[in-house]
Amino acid sequence: MPEPMGFFTDTTVCIGCKACEVACKEWNQLPAANGGVRTLSGDSYDNTRHLDGIHWRHVKFIEQFTADRREGRWLMMSDVCKHCVRAGCLEVCPTGAIIRTEFDTVVIQSDACNGCRDCIGACPFGVIGINPVSGTAQKCTLCYDRMKAGLEPACAKACPTESINFGTIADLKKMAQARVGRLQGAGESRAYLYGADEGMLGGLNSFYLLVDKPEVYGLPPDPKIPSRNLKSSAVWSVLGAVAIALTSLVNFRNRGARDV
Amino acid sequence: MSSTFFTASPQWRWLIVAYFFLGGLAAGSYFLATLMDLFGKSRDRRLVHLGYLIAFPLVGLCGLVLTVDLGRPERFWHMLIQSETLRPMIKTYSPMSLGAWALLCFGGCALLSFVAVLAERGWLGWPLLRRLSPPAFVGRLVTVVGALLGFYVAGYTGVLLSVTNRPIWADTTLLGLTFLISAASTSAALLILLGFWGGASGDSIDALEHFDAFILVLEAIAIAGLLVSLGRIAMVWLNGWGLLLAVMVLGGIALPLYMRLRAPGPRRAIGPVLVLLGGLILRAVIIFSSDRLS
Numbered sequence: 001m002p003e004p005m006g007f008f009t010d011t012t013v014c015i016g017c018k019a020c021e022v023a024c025k026e027w028n029q030l031p032a033a034n035g036g037v038r039t040l041s042g043d044s045y046d047n048t049r050h051l052d053g054i055h056w057r058h059v060k061f062i063e064q065f066t067a068d069r070r071e072g073r074w075l076m077m078s079d080v081c082k083h084c085v086r087a088g089c090l091e092v093c094p095t096g097a098i099i100r101t102e103f104d105t106v107v108i109q110s111d112a113c114n115g116c117r118d119c120i121g122a123c124p125f126g127v128i129g130i131n132p133v134s135g136t137a138q139k140c141t142l143c144y145d146r147m148k149a150g151l152e153p154a155c156a157k158a159c160p161t162e163s164i165n166f167g168t169i170a171d172l173k174k175m176a177q178a179r180v181g182r183l184q185g186a187g188e189s190r191a192y193l194y195g196a197d198e199g200m201l202g203g204l205n206s207f208y209l210l211v212d213k214p215e216v217y218g219l220p221p222d223p224k225i226p227s228r229n230l231k232s233s234a235v236w237s238v239l240g241a242v243a244i245a246l247t248s249l250v251n252f253r254n255r256g257a258r259d260v
Numbered sequence: 261m262s263s264t265f266f267t268a269s270p271q272w273r274w275l276i277v278a279y280f281f282l283g284g285l286a287a288g289s290y291f292l293a294t295l296m297d298l299f300g301k302s303r304d305r306r307l308v309h310l311g312y313l314i315a316f317p318l319v320g321l322c323g324l325v326l327t328v329d330l331g332r333p334e335r336f337w338h339m340l341i342q343s344e345t346l347r348p349m350i351k352t353y354s355p356m357s358l359g360a361w362a363l364l365c366f367g368g369c370a371l372l373s374f375v376a377v378l379a380e381r382g383w384l385g386w387p388l389l390r391r392l393s394p395p396a397f398v399g400r401l402v403t404v405v406g407a408l409l410g411f412y413v414a415g416y417t418g419v420l421l422s423v424t425n426r427p428i429w430a431d432t433t434l435l436g437l438t439f440l441i442s443a444a445s446t447s448a449a450l451l452i453l454l455g456f457w458g459g460a461s462g463d464s465i466d467a468l469e470h471f472d473a474f475i476l477v478l479e480a481i482a483i484a485g486l487l488v489s490l491g492r493i494a495m496v497w498l499n500g501w502g503l504l505l506a507v508m509v510l511g512g513i514a515l516p517l518y519m520r521l522r523a524p525g526p527r528r529a530i531g532p533v534l535v536l537l538g539g540l541i542l543r544a545v546i547i548f549s550s551d552r553l554s
Contacts, residue, residue, distance in 0.1 A: 052268070088425060094357035095338040096349055114338045115331015117270035118356045121424035126268035135331035220263035227353055229422040229433050237415040237436035243478060244411075244444045248292070251471045252299045 004104030005147065006083055006205030007156065007164055008172035010179055011217070012191070014076035014163040016059050021048060021078075023158035024057040027143065031133055051079060052129025056140040057155050062216060077208065077217050078164055080155070081106065081127045081140035082195060085202030088226045089119035089128060089139075097136075104169070104205055105142040113137050124201070124223035142206075169205060176209060183209075194219060201225060262493055264427040269551045275329040279322050280417045280543045281446070283363070284439060286318035287410035288447020290370055292471075294407040296464065297394050303461040307468070309377045310454045316374035319367045319413075326363075340364065355420035362412040369406025376402075414443035421546070428496065428550040432489040435546065438482045445479050446539035448472035449516075449532035456529060469520060472535065476517045483509060483542075501549035504541060512538015 025032065031054050041047050046061040058079045065072030083105045090098045090106055097112035098119060108119070108128070113136035120128045120137060131138040143153035151157075156166035165172060176193050183191035190211040195204030201223055214221050293311025296304040327336040335343070339360035342349045351357040372392045376399060379389035393399040418435030429435065448468050455465045483505075487494050497505060516531040516538075 050268070092354050092356060092423060094349070094351065094354050094360060095335075096342055096351075097338070112335075112338060112343045113332070114335035116329075116339070116356065117272065117331070118354075118420070118424070120268055121270040121272075121426045121429070123267060124263060124425045126266060129268060130271075130331050137331070215261065215266075218266060220266035221261075222263045223266075224263060224425065224430075226423045226425055226430065229430060230353060230355070230419070232433035233419040233422040233436045236434055237419055237440055240415065240437035240440040240478075240482070241411045244291075244441065244475065247474045247478070248295050248444075248471055249299070251474065252295060252467060 002103050003168040003170065004205060005142065005167065006105070006169050006172060006207070007080060007142070007153075007166055008176045008196075008207055008209070009078055009080070010163050010165065010176075010209045011075065011077040012183065012188070012209060012211060013161045014059065014078055015161055016045075016061055016074070016076040017160060018048075018059045019158040019160060020155035020164055021055070021057045021059055023154040024140070025054075027146070027154035028056060028141075030054045030056065030131070051081075051125075051127045051139070053131035053136075053138040054129070054133075056080065056138070060218060062212075062218075064216075075212060075217065076163075077210075078155070078159070079218075080206055081142070082125055082201075082207075083140075083142060083205035084124075085198070085205065086225050087201070088122040088124055091225065091227055092118045092122040094118060101144055103142065103144070103147055105144065105147075107141045107144050108137055108139060110134050110136045110138060122226045124220055124225075169203075172207075176207065179209060183211075262427060262431055264425050264430050264493075265553065267425045267427070269426065269553075270424070271551065272329070272547060273551065275325050277540070277544045277547050279325045279329070280439065280547070281540050282318050282325065283322045283417060284414045284443030284539065285447050285450055286315045286322060286370065287366065287414035288443040289318065289451060290315040290366070290373070290410045291407045291414075291444075292447060292451055292468070293373070294403040294410075296467075297403055298400070300464070300467075304464045304467075306458060306460040307451060307455050307464040309381065310458050310460065311451055312370070312373040312377045314450070314454060315410075316367070316370040319363065319370045322363065323367065355416050355423050359413070359416040359420060362409050362416060366406060366409035366413050369402050369409060372402045373406060411440065415440035421550075426550050427553045428490065428493065428546065431491075431493040432486055434482065434486045434489050438479075438486050439543070441475060441479045441482050442539045442542055445472055445475045445513075446536050448475060449535035449539075452532045453529055453536075472532075473517060473520050476513050476535070480509065480513050483513075496553065497549060499549075501545050501552075505545045508538045508541040508545065512541060 048055050048058045051058045060077045062075035087106045095112055097109045101107050115135050128137050128139045152166045156164045180191050194210050195207035289311045293308045297308045327333045376392035378384040391398050415436040418439035421429035421435050422433050424430050452468050512534050516534045519531045
């Protein structure tokens with residue numbers, strides 16, 4: 001059985017070249033434009049804007065500038081499916097199309113998916129979307145086909161600054177912790193790891209080194225599994241059913257008494 | 261900010277609103293028909309028949325709407341059968357998976373009761389089919405199981421929304437309860453209207469109106485509970501959607517209730533029509549107000 005594999009993305013060395021996005025699209029044969037419609041964001045050099053069914057990698061440009069634009073910084077972050085150990089998409093999928101692989105990654109089997117879109121709303125990170133070509137939900141597979149052949153994922157292979165690191169989760173965690181230590185030692189006290197801890201959805205098999213709050217990067221501060229609401233919702237619904245049944249029985253029984 | 265605001269919309273829109281509405285009507289109509297079938301009087305037969313006759317076409321329409329909404333409609337059966345192994349596909353912790361099975365089984369019961377009514381009215385000349393309706397044992401079994409499945413079909417849609425990570429939907433656990441009660445109020449309203457036009461006895465319609473008044477009060481309490489459970493998240497409804505929800509509460513709950521309490525007769529269709537519209541608006545507000553937050 002192979003070891004759990006994943007990504008460690010060090011956002012501090014990302015230069016926003018989007019080579020990962022292009023490599024991902026090329027390898028996975030994803031369309032360049034959505035149904036032939038090319039859209040420009042108009043307010044950023046980032047025109048991808050978000051992850052979806054045809055964008056499995058997205059380099060976010062977080063442009064933090066003062067009003068007079070004298071001071072500012074750009075944060076770059078190559079975002080991707082987090083391959084959660086406790087995956088919301090996998091949990092809700094009613095067709096069994098979403099599976100956990102032998103590499104502990106989460107993959108949507110396009111030939112089994114029927115496009116119900118439950119996984120899209122269940123993903124805590126907004127990663128999944130419908131690919132208009134296949135009509136099915138799609139996202140990063142962590143290049144399952146390449147991994148089966150002993151290759152690293154296309155995005156990690158293309159990354160020129162080693163912002164995207166691929167490997168076993170155990171090795172990546174060691175690498176990430178060492179990097180945080182180096183950054184903090186050099187005075188970057190804001191550096192921390194997002195998702196490396198098991199407290200977040202059992203651990204994210206794609207985790208990040210960030211230097212600002214998760215919200216700044218468009219990441220949820222406290223992502224949760226969708227089934228957290230299942231029991232409570234079911235109990236309230238049963239109580240509602242009991243209330244309706246009692247109301248109707250009392251109503252019809254009284255009527256019976258009136259008629260007698 | 262709630263972590264639900266960092267997610268993507270599944271883009272469930274009018275077809276899903278329609279399904280939630282029609283599914284509630286089918287389930288509620290079947291439940292009320294069963295109730296009158298088992299506990300009612302002989303003069304309720306007309307309304308019992310109307311309930312069973314409307315439930316099956318509605319559940320059929322639900323299946324069609326859900327299939328059309330899929331990205332790959334020809335794969336609708338993947339919800340029920342694993343496409344590779346051809347084994348049953350059931351996930352007890354996935355509301356959509358169990359819901360697909362509940363809808364199928366409820367549809368089966370609705371079909372049997374539909375056929376039983378056709379037999380009872382002499383439109384199908386096979387006497388054995390009359391055993392599909394109470395007081396025959398098989399008939400009792402079919403209707404009771406169908407009514408219980410109806411409760412599931414009416415409520416699981418709200419549970420399904422809460423078992424996501426979307427804003428509003430996953431920020432409360434009261435959507436199943438709210439949809440269930442709304443299904444009861446709208447289906448009672450539908451049967452009242454069908455009763456007007458289908459020649460049901462005044463006494464049967466009175467009983468339904470009385471029932472609907474109680475349910476409308478429960479619905480108002482459920483919506484108030486929903487707002488409380490959302491807490492600060494309810495602030496996202498300080499817009500047109502919130503206004504529409506307020507219109508729904510006033511026009512689809514308060515006004516029909518007022519009309520019923522102040523002037524029980526002569527009977528007017530306007531009250532039940534408002535309740536039906538209110539049920540549709542409620543589902544549209546819940547679905548679209550979250551969809552717009554992506």
